[in-house]
Every structure is written in C-alpha cells, then in structure tokens.
Amino acid sequence: MRLAAEGLAIGHGRVRVAGGISLSAGPGEVLCLLGPNGSGKTTLFRTLLGLIPALEGEVTLGGDPAGRLSRAEIARRVAFVPQAHLPVFPFPAREVVLMGRSARLGAFAQPGPADREIAAEAMERIGIADLAERDYTRLSGGQRQLVLIARALAQEAPLLVMDEPTASLDFGNQARVLGEIAALAGRNLGVVLSTHDPDHALALGTRVVVLHEGAIAAEGAPGEVLTAELLTRVYGVPVSVETLPGGRRVCVPAIG
Numbered sequence: 490m491r492l493a494a495e496g497l498a499i500g501h502g503r504v505r506v507a508g509g510i511s512l513s514a515g516p517g518e519v520l521c522l523l524g525p526n527g528s529g530k531t532t533l534f535r536t537l538l539g540l541i542p543a544l545e546g547e548v549t550l551g552g553d554p555a556g557r558l559s560r561a562e563i564a565r566r567v568a569f570v571p572q573a574h575l576p577v578f579p580f581p582a583r584e585v586v587l588m589g590r591s592a593r594l595g596a597f598a599q600p601g602p603a604d605r606e607i608a609a610e611a612m613e614r615i616g617i618a619d620l621a622e623r624d625y626t627r628l629s630g631g632q633r634q635l636v637l638i639a640r641a642l643a644q645e646a647p648l649l650v651m652d653e654p655t656a657s658l659d660f661g662n663q664a665r666v667l668g669e670i671a672a673l674a675g676r677n678l679g680v681v682l683s684t685h686d687p688d689h690a691l692a693l694g695t696r697v698v699v700l701h702e703g704a705i706a707a708e709g710a711p712g713e714v715l716t717a718e719l720l721t722r723v724y725g726v727p728v729s730v731e732t733l734p735g736g737r738r739v740c741v742p743a744i745g
Contacts, residue, residue, distance in 0.1 A: 490550065490567075490647040490648050490679065491549075491552070491679070492513070492514050492550055492648050492681060493514075493548070494512050494513075494536075494546060495546055495549075496510075496547070497510040497511065497536065497545065498543065499533050500532065501541065505544060507700060507703045507704060508544070509705065510533065510700075511705075512698050512705075514648070514696075515679045517675075518680070518695045519671075519679075519693050520682075520696050520698065521682055521684060521689065521690035521693065521696070521698070522684075522698050523697060523723075524699060528701055530653075534650055537681070538650060539563055542556075550648075561592060564644065564646070567649070568648070569641065569652075570634075570637050570638050570651040570652060571652055572653045576633065579627075581621065581625065582620045582621055582624075582632075583605075583608060583612065585636050585637075586612055586643050587605060588640060589639075589640040589643035590608065590644070593644075593645065607643050608643045609621070612639045615666070615669060616665050617632070631657040631662060634654065634656070635658070638654060638669070647678055649678065649682075650681045653683050655689065656685070667689060670682065674695070690711045691711050691738050696709065697709065697710070699723060701723045706722075715738075716730060726742055726743070727743035
C-alpha cells in the first residue's frame with residue numbers, strides 16, 4: 490500500500506498554505522515531515538486523509554484516488570494519530586483504543602473477543618496496559634497521546650500518518666514510541682510522521698520532506714537533506730550538525 494501526492498496545493502477555503510507538494514511513502518518506509526510552526530504540516534496531513542479538499546493536485550492510496558474512496562475504505566488503508574485530541578466522554582482508555590477496530594467491523598457489528606485482544610496487545614506494545622481502565626478524560630496529555638497511538642495500531646492499517654506523535658511525551662515515552670515506529674517499518678508498514686525534532690528524522694527516516702514558506706524546501710535522504718545550512722535557514726537559528734563517535738548524526742542549536 491502506497492500513499493502518494495502529486496502537485497498538491499493545500500489550504501483552508503481560498504487561503505493557500507502551501508503548494509507544489511509531491512511525496513510518496515510505502516511499505517517499510519518512514520517519511521518524516523519537518524517545518525516550522527505554520528508551515529502547513531497538519532493541513533497537509535488533513536488533506537492527505539481527505540478530511541479537507543486539496544486546492545490542486547491529487548492524493549492516491551494504493552493507486553486509487555483518495556477522493557473516490559469511502560471513509561471506511563480510507564480507514565482500512567491508513568490510520569491517523571492526531572496532534573491533539575480533546576476528550577468529551579469519559580470512556581475507559583481501553584474503549585478508546587478499541588475504537589480503532591471500527592474500520593474492520595460492519596455498520597452495526599460489535600467488537601468481539603478477537604478485537605478486544607488486538608486492542609489490549611496494542612496497549613501492551615506501547616507500554617500503557619496499566620491505563621486500560623483509567624478514565625480517558627482524566628489522563629495527562631502525554632498519556633492520551635499514547636492511547637491514540639495504540640488506537641492507530643489496533644486499526645491494523647498498512648499505513649500510519651502521525652502528526653507529531655512524540656510532542657507531549659517525556660524522554661522515556663518518546664524513545665518507546667520511536668522504537669515502535671522503527672518496528673512498524675521493520676514489519677513492512679509505511680509511516681508518515683511530522684516532527685519538530687530533526688534528530689528523529691535522522692534516526693528513523695528513510696526520507697524527509699522539509700516545508701518552508703509555502704513549498705517544499707528540500708526532499709531526500711535525511712543524511713543528505715538535513716544540513717546545518719538548511720536547518721539554519723528554515724528555523725531561523727544557528728544550527729550545527731555533528732557526528733557522534735558511533736557515526737550517528739545529531740543537530741545542535743548554537744546557544745549563547
């Protein structure tokens with residue numbers, strides 16, 4: 490299953506946010522989207538998922554135009570982890586994760602034991618099995634984010650789109666989620682994620698797309714694209730890219 494966009498222009502109503510966007514992600518790939526606040530990362534994701542219409546261009550899922558697919562069919566092909574979620578009803582966390590199975594059920598079908606087992610396994614993999622009976626509305630922002638990631642895993646879609654999945658997480662949980670993303674790619678799933686941390690792209694990404702000033706500023710392999718010059722220009726602060734003794738490259742902002 491491959492998610493692709495060609496000549497995409499995105500925005501809200503008549504307000505154009507960015508254009509000329511072409512990208513692709515498929516099995517075993519991790520496509521990382523970088524860019525400063527307001528560059529259009531969330532708008533791009535909402536357009537890729539068919540939640541808002543493209544101003545120009547086309548999105549395809551598995552070669553089929555996304556605009557011709559039903560919401561249920563899209564949900565069976567791609568799972569979404571939003572950047573933020575404001576809970577309304579006090580469902581137990583396990584029920585929120587179980588909602589990820591709805592794309593696999595008929596219109597009036599109820600989840601069965603197998604669905605509940607898949608949801609429980611997803612929570613276990615993310616390390617939040619202890620939250621299963623907790624009121625979702627009373628969880629911290631970081632805990633809710635982990636529940637949403639587990640919900641996406643329970644959906645069992647071959648593609649995942651993740652909008653800043655580590656933004657609300659502490660260091661340990663960031664490492665856990667990044668490890669799970671690497672494992673997903675290792676199981677031949679495709680992942681598209683946005684992040685504010687170039688180090689995440691250097692560690693995980695097979696490709697990176699950098700949005701800046703309404704267009705793609707750079708696209709390619711992270712080690713080639715994420716240079717000090719590019720990051721300094723995009724983020725407006727001096728940045729250096731250093732190589733650690735083990736060979737891993739990291740981004741370091743110049744302070745002082």
